[in-house]
Every structure is written in structure tokens, then in C-alpha cells.
Amino acid sequence: MNRDMGLSALAPGESATVSRLMASGGIRRRLQDLGLIPGARVECVGISPLGDPAAYLIRGTVIALRRADAAGVRVVGCAPEAAPAQSGVPASVRRAAG
Amino acid sequence: METVSLSIRRRSPESRVIALAGNPNVGKSTVFNALTGLHQHTGNWPGKTVTNAQGSCTFHGREYILADLPGCYSLLSHSAEEEAARDFICFGESDGAVIVCDATCLERNLILALQVLEITGKAVLCVNLLDEARRKGIGVDLEELSLLLGIPVTGAAARSGQGLDDLLSAVEQVAVGGVERSADYPPVTYPAPIEAAIAKLLPAATALCGQRLSPRWLAVRMLSGGDDSLQSQVRAYLGVTPGHYPPLKSALKGALEELAAAGYTQSQVQDEVAAAIVQQAERIARATVQAADNGYSPRDRKLDRLFTGRWTGFPILLLMLLGIFWLTIVGANAPSRLLSDGLFWLGGKLKALCAAAGAPQWLTGLLTDGVYKTLAWVVSVMLPPMAIFFPLFTLLEDLGYLPRVAFNLDRCFQKCGACGKQALTTAMGFGCNAVGVTGCAIIDSPRERLIAAVTNSFVPCNGRLPMLISLISMFFVGTAVGFGSSVLSAAALLALILLGIAMTFLTARVLSATLLKGTPSSFALELPPYRRPQIGKVILRSVLDRTLFVLGRAAAVAAPAGLVIWLMANLRVGGATVLAHCCGFLDPFARLFGLDGVILLAFLLGWPANEIVVPIIIMAYTAQGSLVEMTDLNALRTLLTQNGWTWVTALCTMLFSLMHWPCSTTCLTLYKETKSLKWTALGILLPTLCGLALCFLTATAARLLGF
Incomplete structure (x- = not known):
């Protein structure tokens, strides 16, 4: 669990916690601005039909990152999302949203 | 940029x-x-x-x-x-x-x-x-x-x-009331060593900034490292480059030394600053937001699984495009006919009015056959498809579908050394290429931005789409109204659009291997929540905006174009009209590419607005022969075939319409955005050469095969 891995290794449905950023320069700044700092939770929510990029749920926003960029975000504690989002939403709200 | x-x-x-x-x-x-x-x-x-x-x-x-x-x-x-x-x-x-x-x-x-x-x-x-x-x-x-x-x-x-x-x-x-955030405590507090460094810089920063700029903000920026653009902006604003202001310079040197002693490099300071802001935002959000879910609703999850799914993403994208084109073609039929009938009737009255007023022959000709006919064409044949396509497209945009298209296509753009956001600017090009070129500012890397800008005109804008539709129905599908033929027309249009997109990829690939060498840069694209489109508002707005815009532009361009064409058709030099001379001059060259002199001339004169290319062709043909009202597609088809058009001519004209020099507005925008004649020239030459090459291949192949 202590060994970190690239964010790009997450499969859809898995989530993890950011341990450190390896990227440098402009993309590092950009990732920080999106809230990807150590300790942030990230969930992989989907992969493009062509296999790259993948979409990640970061602080309530879905952001697509290319594999090469996501590899620079190191994460630990990958696990399937314990509680699917559906269960947290009251039925009434879900109806209204649908 | x-x-x-x-x-x-x-x-x-x-x-x-x-x-x-x-x-x-x-x-x-x-x-x-x-x-x-x-x-x-x-x-x-x-x-x-x-x-x-x-x-x-x-x-x-x-x-x-x-x-x-x-x-x-x-x-x-x-x-x-x-x-x-x-x-x-x-x-x-x-x-x-x-x-x-x-x-x-x-x-x-x-x-x-x-x-x-x-x-x-x-x-x-x-x-x-x-x-x-x-x-x-x-x-x-x-x-x-x-x-x-x-x-x-x-x-x-x-x-x-x-x-x-x-x-x-x-x-x-x-x-007005002077309510202001208290300066007593900062919005974000940083780790102690950084705060100590800020405190060290504050006196000098305050002396420099006065009341005009936040000294604390400047101090933090200086500590987190070089930013040339900021330095020069501050210099323009305050008259002093902060990095060269002696008190600040020496304070900064001392502060950085102390930070280094505490184990902070400048890039670590930058990280800590970024992290402190994110953590503060997290704290405030935790205290003020009650959320039932994590911001990605189950509905959006489902839609994304559909729109970006491995097996569903691309079929849905193609069906969506096909559907839009089909609705455009089918929906435009009735209003086109209505407008055409109305305008034909009005044209007759206008001629009668001119005759009654005793206007000279040339003026009547100029007004009715030149300006009025162009306008009538633009209004009846071009306007309805535009007025349908644009709102439909805007609805998709409102829904939030376009970023998903960018997500699906990014791999292709990446392989071509371009940015996935180019899918967005390409999509904007369907509305207007000039807007698409301006939109390229969303692409961060200058290299990828240039690629997107110079290849934008490979997608036909709203002003070229109706011309393609009419040529498809005249020469390939037939003008009969029916479900089968309309679907076939839409499919043909889709094929043409896909060709344009393929050319975008091809040229992007070539450019990133030659003139704009480089590797794809990093990329972060937000996939926003889906929103229910505001259907009524979108339709009203885009129809009104588009209608007024198109009418205005057509009127502004049609009048001088009508004048030029009319003069060319009526001024005689050495026994033939100027028009005949020009067309004759262009003709041998144009024939190589499956076009004729008139078509090429029309594209040249249609530079200000592609909407008037077909009206110019009509005017040029009719100026030399019989005068027919040409807002009806069947009559138009007859006119074109009388002037030697075959399906090869139509295909080459469509290819050339898809790929030739961008309209004047787009060229101007290219220059404004790139600030370079070289890249503007590339933006003009690239589609033109591609178009000529494809037309040449088509025409030659048709000739060899005996069509």
C-alpha cells in the first residue's frame, strides 16, 4: 500500500489518494490548480474509446488527462470506489436530476 | 497570439x-x-x-x-x-x-x-x-x-x-460604498517559514506598491519564482521592475537564503503556495457546502458511459452528425420553396416597378439581375439550412456534448502531434471559421495553437454548408423530396465532412513533422456536467442572430459583387465581355481541376463571403445567355448542365468549396491571431493546395475512366 503508482494505472471505478506530483513546468502548475495536491482523492471515471485520455473525478469536477500526464501524478491506496455515488443521493433528488 | x-x-x-x-x-x-x-x-x-x-x-x-x-x-x-x-x-x-x-x-x-x-x-x-x-x-x-x-x-x-x-x-x-475586505488577515496563510519570508519583503514591497497593488501578493509572487511577464507588467504599471528595485532585491535575496536554510527551494515554495491555497479552499468548502454526492451525478455517469463508451462513443457521434445534417436538409426544404416563390414574385414586381419608373436598362439589370438575384439566392437557398443547422449545433453545445467529442478524438489529435482541444475549435469552425480560429486561444501550446488555426478551414462553415447541400441534391441524390433521398443527402454530406476532418488530421500530422515540429504538450480538459439545453432561447437567439448576420453580410457583399459581375458581363473589350476574357483566361487552368473558368472566378470573387459563390456562378452563366429565375434547384440544375456541368464538375466544385482559401474574414482573423504573414499564408495555401490536388486527382481519374 505504501508503494505509489501513476494515476494512469487506475482502472475505471478505482480511486486513490495523490501522494506526490512528478510532473514539472506548466502541467505541474495546471494539476495543482485543479486541486491535485498530496492528499487529494481521485477517481478514474472512464477511458476514451481509443484508450487515451482517461477521465478523472477531482474535487467534484471531471477532468480528462492524457496517459503521459497522468503518469506524473503518483497515487497510493487504489481501491474500487467503496460507496458508489448513487447511494449517497436521496431518491427524490435523483428523480429530479434525471 | x-x-x-x-x-x-x-x-x-x-x-x-x-x-x-x-x-x-x-x-x-x-x-x-x-x-x-x-x-x-x-x-x-x-x-x-x-x-x-x-x-x-x-x-x-x-x-x-x-x-x-x-x-x-x-x-x-x-x-x-x-x-x-x-x-x-x-x-x-x-x-x-x-x-x-x-x-x-x-x-x-x-x-x-x-x-x-x-x-x-x-x-x-x-x-x-x-x-x-x-x-x-x-x-x-x-x-x-x-x-x-x-x-x-x-x-x-x-x-x-x-x-x-x-x-x-x-x-x-x-x-461605490467602499466595502472592502479587511486587510488585517490574509485570505490564505502559508507555512511559517514562507510567512517569515513574506514579512521580510513586505516593507520594501509596500514602498513600491503604495495603494496601487497588494504588497503581500507581490511578495508571494517574488518568492515563488521568476515570472517575466508579471515583472514587465508591474513595470508598465508602477514604472519599476520589482526584481530590479534595490530594497526589494536585497530583501528577496535575504529571504530566499533563509528559506533555503529552512530547506525550501524556490520550486518548493511554489508548491507550498499552491497547496496552501487549495487547502484553504477545501476548508472553506467543507464549512459551507452540504453535498449529497461527489459532484458527478449518476445521470452524467450514465450519459458519459454512453457518449464516451468504447463501443458507443463513435457510432453515437456519427449518428448525431448524420441526424443534424438530415434535419437541416429536410427542414430547409419547405421554407426554401416558400421563400423562393415569394422572392420570385417580388422580383417580378421589382422589375415592373423599375420599368414603370423609367429606370435605364443598365440600372434595372444591375438592380434586379445583379443585386436582387444574389440576395434572393442567399435568402432562399442559403438561409434556411443555416437557420436550422446553427441552432441544432448550439443545442449540442449547450448540452455539454462537445467536450466529450474532444475526449473521444484526443488520441487522434495526439497521434498527429496536436491538441485534443482542437476538436472544439474544429467544431466551432462549423459555425464560422473565423470564430474557430479565434477559439484556438483555448490551446495553450503555441505550436498546437498554430496547427489548429491553419487547419480550421478544412471544416465547412455555415456559409459553405448550404452550397454543398444543394450540389449534393442536384447532382447526386436528386431534388425529389423524400425520406430516402434526404438520408442519402445527409450521408453524402457526412462523408464530405469526414473527408475534411481526415484532411485536418493529415495536414496536422504533416505540419508537426515539418514546419511545426514538436511533440504533443500536456493537456487537461474539463468534462462539464450535462445541462438541459435552453431550447427556446437557443432557437430564438441563433435564428435571429444568424438571420440578421447572414442577411447583412450577404447584402453588403452581394451588392458590390453584383456590380462587379454586371460590369464585367457588360463591358466589352475587343469584341468580348470582360467576364468572357477573365473566364477564358482562367478556363484552361480551371479545367485541369475539373472546374471551369466561371467556377474559379466565382470562388475568387466570393472571397469576402462564400455564400455568394453560387449566385456569382448563376449570374455569370445567365449574363451571357438567357435570363431565368434561379432560386429553384431543378431550373438551376438545367442551367448548370447547359453550361457543361457533369457530376464530376459538381464533385470537384464541392471538393474545392471544402478546401480552398478561407474567406477574407477568416484570413484577417488568422493574421490578427498569429501576427504573422507567414502563418496566414500557410493558412491560405494549405487548404488551397489540398483542394487543388484532390480536384486534380478526381478530374484526372474521371477523364481516364472515360466519364
């Missing part, structure tokens, strides 16, 4: 200038439109507003000038938009800032809000999209938020016009 700058004109000294800042896609432009009554185009994808817009509104008798800044995630990054937004907030002499936030993802939005507050305390936070948040079961405690941030906070649902008066009252408090 052009540096975006705003010059503000106040109507009176009492007027107040307000900067409108916010993350991309939080409804900033919607707030702007609602306040100013303007119609800045909005769309559900980040980066829609790339140029600054300004407008004004009046509240309690005072004029407020609003500057709609480009959306950005941060004021610390270095893209063109982010610098533009930062510069306006720092140095724009505004009297206050409105930070527009999305209630459904407040935490991330607060990052920018805190950065703005570090620069100015004269700000209002507008929590927009409260209606959407409520539907998602998200509640925001506005009072607590106001307490924690130290500025007025108002809620809004700008799409339905709610909360605007509250917002204006708060703006009034700040810009």
Missing part, C-alpha cells in the same frame, strides 16, 4: 468598472449577458469566452462597465487567457471584481476566488448555478461563506435571471 487587452471607456467619472472573473464554464458569460442585455455567445464547455467582452448596465442611476474576463482556473498559470485575466484584475484600474462560482463545484472555484482576494479586497462572490446545485442536492451556506471570505456573497441562477439584483446591490456596496 494576440495579447488580450481591454480599453475601457467610462461615460462619466461616476461610472464604475467591474471585472467579471471565474473558472471556465461557470456561467460567467450568462451572468454578463443577463446584466448587460448583450448576447455574448455562451456554450457548455470551458473556454467559450476567449476574448474579453465589455458591456454596461445601469443600477440606481449609475453606469457599471462590466469586463467579461476569459475563464481561468488560476491566476498563477501562464496561458494567454490567465495572464489576461490576472493583468486586468491587477492593473486594469477596475473598481471591483465579481468572482463567479459554480455552486456545484464550489471547492475548486474557491481556489481562483482566493487568488483574486490576494490581489484585491474589493470583490463580490457570486455563487451561480444554485438551481442546478439544488437539483443535485447541494446546499451552500452563503452567509457563512461571506464571513469566511470577508466579502459580500450573493447567490444566483443567472440562466433564469435570478439573483441579479442582489449581485448588483453587492457590487454597489463594493464599488
